[in-house]
Amino acid sequence: AQSVTQLGSHVSVSEGALVLLRCNYSSSVPPYLFWYVQYPNQGLQLLLKYTTGATLVKGINGFEAEFKKSETSFHLTKPSAHMSDAAEYFCAVSHLRPGNTGKLIFGQGTTLQVKP
Amino acid sequence: SQTIHQWPATLVQPVGSPLSLECTVEGTSNPNLYWYRQAAGRGLQLLFYSVGIGQISSEVPQNLSASRPQDRQFILSSKKLLLSDSGFYLCAWSVPASGRSTMSEQFFGPGTRLTVL
Numbered sequence: 252a253q254s255v256t257q258l259g260s261h262v263s264v265s266e267g268a269l270v271l272l273r274c275n276y277s278s279s280v281p282p283y284l285f286w287y288v289q290y291p292n293q294g295l296q297l298l299l300k301y302t303t304g305a306t307l308v309k310g311i312n313g314f315e316a317e318f319k320k321s322e323t324s325f326h327l328t329k330p331s332a333h334m335s336d337a338a339e340y341f342c343a344v345s346h347l348r349p350g351n352t353g354k355l356i357f358g359q360g361t362t363l364q365v366k367p
Numbered sequence: 368s369q370t371i372h373q374w375p376a377t378l379v380q381p382v383g384s385p386l387s388l389e390c391t392v393e394g395t396s397n398p399n400l401y402w403y404r405q406a407a408g409r410g411l412q413l414l415f416y417s418v419g420i421g422q423i424s425s426e427v428p429q430n431l432s433a434s435r436p437q438d439r440q441f442i443l444s445s446k447k448l449l450l451s452d453s454g455f456y457l458c459a460w461s462v463p464a465s466g467r468s469t470m471s472e473q474f475f476g477p478g479t480r481l482t483v484l
Binding site: 285287292293294295296297300341353354355357358359360 | 399401409410411413416455457459461462463471472473474475476477478480
């Protein structure tokens with residue numbers, strides 16, 4: 252079975268500071284990992300994904316994440332926070348195995364607050 | 368390009384009334400389709416998914432049902448709403464994984480805010 256844990260339901264940073272949102276996963280098969288962002292009263296938008304290959308993945312809006320198999324982690328970072336980054340962020344895991352219907356297992360989400 | 372639509376955007380319904388939320392996808396064929404619910408302050412809960420017309424899988428027992436009458440149409444229904452059905456409902460689609468070498472992400476619609484009073 253697969254699962255995702257996002258450490259910290261709320262993270263607050265100052266504008267211009269480093270953003271670090273933590274995600275740890277559990278999977279018995281090679282995982283596919285995703286980060287989504289959700290702005291209030293909107294659907295989810297894909298920030299980035301890891302499938303295979305390079306473990307450092309760059310996404311939209313200056314975000315990146317690194318897949319670390321030994322730590323079962325896929326933390327999301329951004330060097331300098333912007334006010335527009337305030338939103339809820341979801342980490343998700345899936346796998347590519349016969350019979351998988353593309354279901355994603357989501358973490359509980361982390362609300363990012365950016366202070367001026 | 369592909370797009371996904373949900374309607375209505377917001378809905379206020381009395382307890383005991385029926386529900387019908389609709390989701391349609393354009394620009395792709397035979398997508399996998401998903402319904403999620405987001406309750407206030409909580410994460411996403413997968414309610415139903417479908418890999419083809421008439422094929423529905425339920426993830427959790429509940430007061431809701433889903434149907435897929437056409438390839439790119441997914442409907443969420445209830446005969447009698449409960450207060451606990453309030454939430455933000457999201458529809459999503461993905462490219463089927465079979466025959467592909469990589470996992471497709473899910474693409475989400477704009478959501479429907481349901482308030483049951």
